Amino acid sequence: MFSVIFTRILLAYTFCTIRMVMKNKIVLTLLVLTTWTTAASARDMWIGIEPFVLKSITDSRQRVFEYKDIIKGSKETYFRVEEKETYKISHFIHHNFQRCGGYRVLHNKPEVEVKLMDKKALVRSTFGEYDFQKLINPDYSINQASLVESWLPQVSRQYTNSVITHLTSYRTRFYKSEEGVAALKWIGSEWERLTASRNDMKVDYFYYQTHDQPSVILTIEGSDPVLKDEVIVIGGHGDSINDTEHSAAVAAPGADDNAAGIAILSDLTRIIVEQNYKPKHTIQIIAYAAEEVGIQGSYDLARVYRDKQTKVIGVLQLDGVNYKGSPDYDFALISDFTNNDQNLFLASLIDTYLKLPWTWDQCNYGCSDHAAWNYYGFRASFPAEALIKEENPYIHSVEDTFDKSNFDSVHAVKFTKLAIAYLLELDQ
Ligand SMILES: [Zn+2]
Incomplete structure (x- = not known):
């Protein structure tokens, strides 16, 4: 968003560049310009960058992005940048790590400062002693074999394929494109169609910041008077991106990343309804907006759950599920930025019900x-489709198309089965 300044005002800009002058040492070059201007002024935003990404940027010896202010936090470093600079950071991360995200957007500077000053907030965000989440004790025992085994054959490659086909028919699902807004709304309408017979299910749209692309939240209200206050979240992102240019102008079919993830969430929804399943806990199936640009949609959403102290007992992330890049493994359980106890639970579910090879990454x-x-202190897990070093080479390009997997979802349905086991075993 741009705001045009019509009157001549005095602006002092500080441009900083990160330069590498010797190994492992960052030198900040500060150039202060004072100028009279009538030009349009871009809206600034604050972003937080994780230490690993920042180190990679400085090690690259490139002038990756420009910033106007900097605050060093204990976990992240915060920069005030124009919005266009965030695309450069996204591009750098995609190029160097072949993955999404890596930075996050904050609304304004006060939030940055509050975060740095508020010790309790830091404790909460690191799942500390006073965290309300500590009071939740998920039951990771595995004892729903007959129920899980009866659901597994219900998984439909045909239906999954149809959802991937539809979602890749949008030229792009970029968060700032009209098609990207329409695609997320279609996901909502499809979930409404699937659940029309149930009055304990509803679809909501969560709008983050000022963007038009919503996150879509399907809620299945828990039937147990006590356990209904606890929520199980299973989600994946609905947006897509093309690395060559982060705009609505270029095509980004995003078949594997992440039409496939949305397709298996939809198939899971279809099965829940067909099995007439009434969960004890409240279940939320979520298609996140704006994941590809610094996981903005989910950060804003998870913060709401934290602020309301919603009892989320577990979060399962499904992002990129239909490319079998690792010959020796079907699942790579991501061990960082996730919860170890829940990861071990997922590993047990794979061993018990799928009997497929998995590894850590x-x-x-x-x-x-x-x-x-x-x-925000919730227990989350991310089973990836392959080792990171064997990731799908087509993601974030015009080539992430459904034909790359022969228009079939052979690998993806393994993740549907894992999601079924996760849901039924955690909801006991
Ligand atoms: Zn993705």
């Missing part, structure tokens, strides 16, 4: 929406 930064939940 790390993103080394907050690579998808699980990191937003993790940041």
